Amino acid sequence: MRKRDVFVAALALVVLWQVTALLVNRPILPTPLVVAQVFVHELGHGLLGHFFASLWRVVASMALAVILAVPVGLAIGQSKVLDRIFSPIIYLLYPIPKVVLVPIILVFLGVGDLAKITIIFLILFFQIVVLVRDQAANLPPQLILSLHSLGAGRRALFRFVYLPASLPAILTALRQSVGMAVALLYVAELFATQKGLGYYIYYNGSTLLNYPAMYAGVVAMSVLGLGLYFTVDWLERWLCPWQFVT
């Protein structure tokens, strides 16, 4: 995908928005120009703080998910016994829509950041465990044997084979989950907080009826999602260069 194509697509979406706004001609759909002006103004008046509150929650969830899910995925992926014990449990838990757990988690973990981070973490955790497990389990046996023949024991196998082999799986899991994580962030921030883009969007849209500000929040949330997506993309190019060679 070329940068120019992405830019043209973004421009086309803005034009579509502009045309729709002019046709609808109601306060509920302001034009992109109005939203852009409000966005810039709001940045200096609290939006940035909400943005960083949300960014922190989603990045903390991602970091926590990677730190906890990768060892679990690797362990299950390279041990038949662990796979037999844990895979059925994951099989049952993985498809549960984690969003329905929001009220329960809020009751258990309270109204602070921990509850919100946990909600997003749960989504990412299962996604990463499953992908890393499959990656580790499907490594060619020849690769493992040849490392054994070079004197590698279990520790060296983790360091030189399992960990680098699972990097693309981790990044794929993150990329696949970014959209869902940001969506869940919105839901989580509707409850019991006054910080975060979810709260900002809802408060401006439903309480203040300040639609341009609400849209500025939506734009900020899109920037957050896109930014994370691009970061994962960049990390993949940086950490897994072998996947991009021809």
Next chain:
Amino acid sequence: MIRLEAMTFGYPNTPPIFQDFDWQVLRGETWAVLGPSGCGKTTLLYLLSGLRVPIGGQILIDGQQLTRPRPHTGIILQDYGLLPWATVQANAGLGLSVRNFYGLDGKHTPQDYEPNTNVAPWLKRLGLVSVANKFPSQISGGQRQRTAIARTLALQPDILLMDEPFSSLDAVTRQDLQTLTLELCAEQSLTLVIVTHAIEEAVSLGRKILLLSQPPNRQPAIFDNPGAGQANYQHDNSYQLLCQRLRQEMESV
């Protein structure tokens, strides 16, 4: 140097592949192990490398019983076993990296090992300098095989085991690498055991040939082949005769 004493081996719930099998390889010899599919060639190589352990009898290397991979034995597997995410240089240095990772623990690393990461001389000797920063997916089959050889030789082995190393290469590259392998074995005083299903390859490379048959293998069938490795040996009458004889033996199995 390598001695198999009444060795028995079979995979679980299958009949044994080797039964009370005796065989001996002297230091500096070049052996080709030949046989049809399923005769246990690759299994024999895994046993010699310590990746598999006999269920009966024993394998001795320099008088020591072999129970796990031995740091001075180098093995090159059929598909080279290169890490797709590491460059040629990193792959060539992988064995050294593993040793440096463990340090001088005497188990994964030989006692006389001096920490080292320099594979440049091997890259040069094997003609890999120009592709040192490329990934395995970017280089030819012959270059991948050379990388696997560099990785193994960088560990300064005294035994080199190769499993069908040239089977997926074109004829010119194959011949080129066969010659290189014999040169390196002579330069480094290596004991070579090479497994192949190709009669011509076995006769070109092995001064001694071990012919395996349908399991269980009990008695080794050994053929002397003193002309192997000599220039133009392929055009020699004794080469043709041995190929013919081995073909008859394999067909009668």
